[in-house]
Amino acid sequence: MTDDKTKTDFRDRDRVSGDEEYEVGYLASKFGLSIPQVRELIAKHGNDRDTLEAEAKRLGAR
Incomplete structure (x- = not known):
């Protein structure tokens, strides 16, 4: 399911969605x-x- 870009509150800012390419990228x-x-x-x-x-x-510092 894609994110609804019209919802701009901070409900999931503390999470990273592994299904969303832009978040992983x-x-x-x-x-x-x-x-x-x-x-x-x-x-x-x-x-x-x-x-x-x-x-x-x-991991990046190695």
Whole structure:
């Protein structure tokens, strides 16, 4: 299901949707990771944005 772009509140800002290419792509480009690496992080750690960004930062620093 696609996001409704007309809803601009902050209900899901603390989550990353693994089904949305733009969210996965943004996280990948922000930390210099590949799309499969980001999808693996989501599968391993869930979709909490703070947790994913911390893990992505650690992975990107290697």
